[in-house]
Amino acid sequence: MTATITAPSRQANFTGLKCKECGAEYEAQAIHVCEYCFGPLEVKYDLSQLAKTITRQTIEAGPNSIWRYRSFLPVETNTPIDVGTGMTPLLKANRLARQLGLKHLYIKNDAVNMPTLSFKDRVVSVALTRAQELGFTTVSCASTGNLANSTAAIAARAGLDCCVFIPSDLEAGKVLGTLIYGPTVMAVNGNYDQVNRLCSEVANTHGWGFVNINLRPYYSEGSKTLGYEVIEQLGWELPDHIVAPLASGSLFTKIYKGFREFIEVGLVADKAVRCSGAQALGCSPIASAFSEGRDFINPVKPSTIAKSIAIGNPADGVYALDIARKTNGNIESVNDDEIVAGIKLLAETEGIFTETAGGTTIAVLKKLVEAGKIDPEEKTVVYITGNGLKTQEAVQGYIGEPLTIEPKLDAFERALERSRTLERLEWQPVLV
């Protein structure tokens, strides 16, 4: 139940933790806040050393999962928890591109990430591997749903005890998709920010490994793999522009960090990548700061169907803001109707069923294109981070109903005729 301090072995390329604000250094323990300035701690690597040995070939020869990038991840073991997480498809999205008027659009599809169908499997695989190295036997998290699914599933696989915390108003699929693995589930009457505060208190008293609190420096590094994979899958090239959802802002900053690290060790040629972020209007503290030219975040009380990204007080918001500005990107928000339309647009053009966070990202993509903020010639990558089967409530009532018929040919013919007439009468191009 308690954390033990372990010095990195020879196989690890990380050398400790470092405060992002004041630069104070720490051993690689289960801590996440600087003692001096209360800034967030980040993992420190010896990249100059790594640059001497790492090549595209050594990476390509690795496993078909995030662990092909193990040298860039904060674990010591050569046998991390590998359930096939990562290396999700990067699909050329020609039909969606045509609808939007883009030429080179790609979808990075973590709606089919393994094992629990969201990008969270990346961060949890790293966090639980590190949790085991640090001696934890109980793991936990504060979650908007996907993280709870992933922590419970991977903890079950690894044989770790698990207790997760969620807001009590989550979608049914996310609650059931956690309970099934047999963890203790605490449903908190409050929003994510309240859940998160409670968890910080529990982390101080119970000696548990909270993947996104005391293990956060390790956990968050898992998102860098979304940067690495896109580079590798584009044939060892950087994209021109990315669009990703913003919740705490961590994912966004780590994709950027992933790009910079591959440039730094010489795996890819340097190029400016514009980084744009997506928020739901009902929880858009980072987008507001961006549009108002502020460099601080005013916390908000979330009210949106995009619950998985409804973080009113985003821990890494200012860092995301900074990256969007310095890369000449944008941060935009869309309302709940646009989010549902975004989910449908992606499903109908590319056969990908994403959750509300993905609908948000697609709707923001569309908004940015229409505002001339994405050039049709740019090689643009959109990050889809979760699966629509978990947020079925969001689209119920907006996707029509089956035509119910008796098992007879004439019943079918009549229904088909009726549906074609309806189509002619009601047909509207989707979101165009």
Added chain:
Amino acid sequence: MTATITAPSRQANFTGLKCKECGAEYEAQAIHVCEYCFGPLEVKYDLSQLAKTITRQTIEAGPNSIWRYRSFLPVETNTPIDVGTGMTPLLKANRLARQLGLKHLYIKNDAVNMPTLSFKDRVVSVALTRAQELGFTTVSCASTGNLANSTAAIAARAGLDCCVFIPSDLEAGKVLGTLIYGPTVMAVNGNYDQVNRLCSEVANTHGWGFVNINLRPYYSEGSKTLGYEVIEQLGWELPDHIVAPLASGSLFTKIYKGFREFIEVGLVADKAVRCSGAQALGCSPIASAFSEGRDFINPVKPSTIAKSIAIGNPADGVYALDIARKTNGNIESVNDDEIVAGIKLLAETEGIFTETAGGTTIAVLKKLVEAGKIDPEEKTVVYITGNGLKTQEAVQGYIGEPLTIEPKLDAFERALERSRTLERLEWQPVLV
């Protein structure tokens, strides 16, 4: 809308269709029944030719999807519809193995297959690629749910019109997970066998490509990849024993065919593989025939929560029966309670959330082990074919509830104490 006959190009290794019963040969058109004896048609390959060129290395250098095995699949194009389908994880299942008393247990996890989280993405990728080659612009299917999801999604991606047929009592997630892609959905008041009969009539009148009717010879070949992948992922070795679910029996027969083909072209050393099948007691016509020593199937009226495998009149039932017998395998069935327990057991030990079909397979695995019909020393592979998020109704009420608390430390501490007391009082080992 109409099929055109296309002679296989030089790049294809298939030479036509052949009746499985009387051996009559046909051109590779959209037909599936022998004109002479009404037997099922199967694709014919020139394996002796293929054996001269195919190597493990050429396969390993291919894409990370089923299309690395293109030479063994009935398509002509070098650019098939590839959305990352296949190459799902083969996981060593140590925790489940320990619970059951096995030593070498593996899970082939198609619950995370792409894009729609079931093995059907394999057969549909092949069928729609072939449908395009044959000139179809509208595709269709008779489905118990997963096939409808997959056909609608991949048709959307490929820009094909789509109309699917399902029984009207399917799980909500499977209906919504089809509607989202925008096809026409016909919900038929009847069971799968009635849906299937209706579709056979429609196929004769509308000139559509029904993936599992007039395109069935091509479609069904996609399941062979579940055999190929297991061989490759075991390090180019055959397992000793497999356990797979039986619906129409097609999947089972094609996994076996995949094994035999890789032996025939010299990619793997010959070895006897025992093939065992799993059915739900409420729809177990093949298991009944097996236990009663019959070599014919008596059709049944399905009544089980395992709707995705509820086929009362299985088209390939007799072939599955034959394979189980000649490989020294077994066919067993389990009731609905055992199916739910199977879903929970797999989730709690390995972090994999499967649907009712997977619960059936795990419960049958357990039953076979307990009956001494699987040797603990055998290298056993269990096929998990679909995702639990689509059949949430099946486990609702059997997995407990979250503990609802106020966002305060003392509320959490009280809830935790309560849950631990409950655990001590009520604790029962899962399915042991």
